[in-house]
Amino acid sequence: MGMADTVTKEYIRSNEVFADAFNYLIYDGEQVVKPALLQELDTTEIAIPFALGENENQTEDVVQKYRDVLKSAVIMQDSRASYILLGVENQTEIHYAMPVRNIIYDALQYGKQVSEVAKRHKSKGDRKGHNKGEYLSGFYKEDRIRPVITLVVHFGADEWDGPLSLYEMMDLEDKKLLEFVQDYRIFLIDPYKLANNDLEKFSTSLGDVLGYIKYSKDKKALSKFLNDNQVMIMDNDAARVIRDVTNTPIYVPDGKGEIDMCKAVRDMIDESKQEGMAAGELNKAKKMALKMYKKGDSIEEIAEMAEVSVDQVKEWINSAV
Structure with missing residues (x-):
């Protein structure tokens, strides 16, 4: 994993930034996903689908993948709580098979949930179920799994020109056949496509980070972006993302703390x-x-x-x- 990938992963792991990304994606910037109600989970996705089947000694191939960040969330709407899993994949480079990659992550997570439900039934001694179907799957009629939403955050200045769905990865024009092929689309935040009013919908430094990346290849546009902000206070993790993703030679102190990004860039220009x-x-x-x-x-x-x-x-x- 490169330095840029490491710093973006560390940055997005922050509950405040993580919640900000999903609030933009789902709620147009409204603060619905609360950072305090997020809990980080193990990012290792392991699935042994229906391993607790009729033959308790059966073995199946273990499928294992590693997400960037995965958190459980409790979302309150109209006094009702929705329990959901939210995952983020950071991309500093465009991934042209992202729909397949994401569907694997999500499918493994659902398989993992089904396996965990079956294990709970077994540990409680109620593994026999109410009918043969429940016994075979280990998953009972009243059991439920939590929905998973995976978001791709592109930390790159170039426009994302990769496919956004499975259909876009296929060369199939027969619409009748397509009716029977499941599509799967990715949810993407791409700096290139963010307008200024979009950047204003972020409540954390994420808006400033994405804005800087967006204009990083256009000196005139970047200068205007910085001048419009005048002061851009952000934590060191955010500044490191800008430094390493855009190759901006600014000084960022080690550890936690805050930095005025506008001043840091001006100092860099003056020194140059x-x-x-x-x-x-x-x-x-x-x-x-x-x-x-x-x-x-x-x-x-x-x-x-x-x-x-x-x-x-x-x-x-x-x-x-």
Whole structure:
């Protein structure tokens, strides 16, 4: 896993940022998913579908995958609680088989839930069920599983041009056949497609991070974005995402804390200008030194006049030979 993948995963793991992403996706920015009601789960998806079947000693192949982040959520609407699982997949690069990848994650999670229900029945000693169908599956008629929603967050400046559904990955024009082929679409947050009014719907630094990424390849647009914000206070995890994803050479302190992203970028630009000016002055000194050397002046005299070391003058002379 690259550094950019590591920092985006750590960033999105924050309950506040995680909730913000789903509130944008599902509720248009309304604060419905509460960070305090999120609980992180094991991201290892293991499924042995219906392993507790008629033959207790049967073995089946274990299927195992690793999500980026998975959390259980309690969503309150009209005094009713919905218990749901929310998963996020971070992509710094476009994945052209994302619909298949996501359907595998979701299917494994549903299989895992069914297996866990069957195990609970067995541990309680009520494994026989009420009928043969319940006995064979280990899943009873009144049992329920929790729905899973997987969100893809694209941390890249280029437009996501990958397929958004299984249908888009297929070359099947027969509509009659398509009626019998299950489609599966991905839910995607792509900076390229976010308008300014979309970015304003985020309540955490996620909006600023996605906005910076969106404009990172257009210096004029990025400058306007930063000037419009003037002050952009964000936590260090968010700043690291911007630094590593966009290759912006800003200084971000280790550990937790906050940073003014606008100021950090301005300081970086000022430092770059100063370095450029210094390089220009040094180049003038080099030209003068070489002219003096051709006239026969001593290296010591040249170094004193150019205000550099004797070794520097020697290096210039040797490189010019």
